[in-house]
Amino acid sequence: MAIALSALVEEANNYLNVSRIADYCPNGLQVEGRPHVQRIVSGVTASQALLDAAVEANADVVLVHHGYFWKNESPVVTGMKQRRLKTLLAHDISLLAYHLPLDLHPEVGNNVRLAHELGITCEGTLDPTDPKCLVWVGSLDNPESPQDVARRVHIALGRQPLLVEGDNPVRKIAWCTGGAQGYIDQAIAAGVDLYLTGEASEQTFHSARENGISFIAAGHHATERYGVQALGQYLARRFAIEHLFIDCPNPI
Structure with missing residues (x-):
C-alpha cells in the first residue's frame, strides 16, 4: 500500500x-x-x-x-x-x-527515547514553563555509582562513554542528546548528581570536577x-x- x-x-x-x-x-x-x-x-x-x-x-x-x-x-x-x-x-x-522538533517531542523525541533506553524515569524538562527547553531531568530507581551508570550506558548504547566521576552516588540525572555539553551549568544549578549528553568540550571537565557533579559524554550519534x-x-x-x-x- x-x-x-x-x-x-x-x-x-x-x-x-x-x-x-x-x-x-x-x-x-x-x-x-x-x-x-x-x-x-x-x-x-x-x-x-x-x-x-x-x-x-x-x-x-x-x-x-x-x-x-x-x-x-x-x-x-x-x-x-x-x-x-x-x-x-x-x-x-x-x-x-x-532537528529540534525531534529533540523536544514528549513521545518520540530523542531525549525521551534515550531515557527509555537507559532506564531513567522522566520527570520533565528543567524548565516546564519553557516549551523549547531541551534539557530533561529524571531519576534512577535506586542510587548507583557513577561507574555503574557508565556501564549502564555502555550496555544500552554499545559504546564506551567518557566519564568524569563526581563526588556522590547517582540518582537524579539531567540529560540532553547530541552536542549539548554547554547545558552543564543548568544541570549543576538544578542540583542533579549526573549530567549526560553526547559530546564534551575541554571546559566541561572542569565544570563537572569543580562542582562535584558526574558527567557522561555518550556520543552524539549514539544518543x-x-x-x-x-x-x-x-x-x-x-x-x-x-x-x-x-x-x-x-x-x-
Missing part, C-alpha cells in the same frame, strides 16, 4: 508541532522525490552512506534527524552537497528531516539514534507502510 508524500509530510509536521519551533534548518520536506510512499528508511544523518543504503533498500523517503541547509552554511551546490543531492534526485527519493526510529515506526503504523532504520556507525 502506498500513501501520498504530502499526507506523510503533513502528519509528521503536525505530530512534531514543527510550525511552533524555530530552528537552525528547515524542518520537514527538504528534498522532494516521487509523489507516493511505500517504504521509509530512517537514520541519524543524511550522509552519503545512508543515502546509498536507502537506494539499495528501494526507499521512497529518507527520514533523518540531521538533514541539510543549515543556517550560515554556504548555499552553493558543490562537492559533498552536490553528490548527496544528486543521489536523492537521480533516484527520486524524498528527504524528510526534523540520537532512537528518536528517528520511533518517528519512523509511528509513521509506518499510521499509514500501514514499511519502515527500516539503518544505522551508519559514527564514533563521535
Whole structure:
C-alpha cells in the first residue's frame, strides 16, 4: 500500500508541532522525490552512506534527524552537497528531516527515547514553563555509582562513554542528546548528581570536577539514534507502510 508524500509530510509536521519551533534548518520536506510512499528508511544523518543504503533498500523517503541547509552554511551546490543531492534526485527519493522538533517531542523525541533506553524515569524538562527547553531531568530507581551508570550506558548504547566521576552516588540525572555539553551549568544549578549528553568540550571537565557533579559524554550519534526510529515506526503504523532504520556507525 502506498500513501501520498504530502499526507506523510503533513502528519509528521503536525505530530512534531514543527510550525511552533524555530530552528537552525528547515524542518520537514527538504528534498522532494516521487509523489507516493511505500517504504521509509530512517537514520541519524543524511550522509552519503545512508543515502546509498536507502537506494539499495528501494526507499521512497529518507527520514533523518540531521538533514541539510543549515543556517550560515554556504548555499552553493558543490562537492559533498552536490553528490548527496544528486543521489536523492537521480533516484527520486524524498528527504524528510526534523532537528529540534525531534529533540523536544514528549513521545518520540530523542531525549525521551534515550531515557527509555537507559532506564531513567522522566520527570520533565528543567524548565516546564519553557516549551523549547531541551534539557530533561529524571531519576534512577535506586542510587548507583557513577561507574555503574557508565556501564549502564555502555550496555544500552554499545559504546564506551567518557566519564568524569563526581563526588556522590547517582540518582537524579539531567540529560540532553547530541552536542549539548554547554547545558552543564543548568544541570549543576538544578542540583542533579549526573549530567549526560553526547559530546564534551575541554571546559566541561572542569565544570563537572569543580562542582562535584558526574558527567557522561555518550556520543552524539549514539544518543540520537532512537528518536528517528520511533518517528519512523509511528509513521509506518499510521499509514500501514514499511519502515527500516539503518544505522551508519559514527564514533563521535
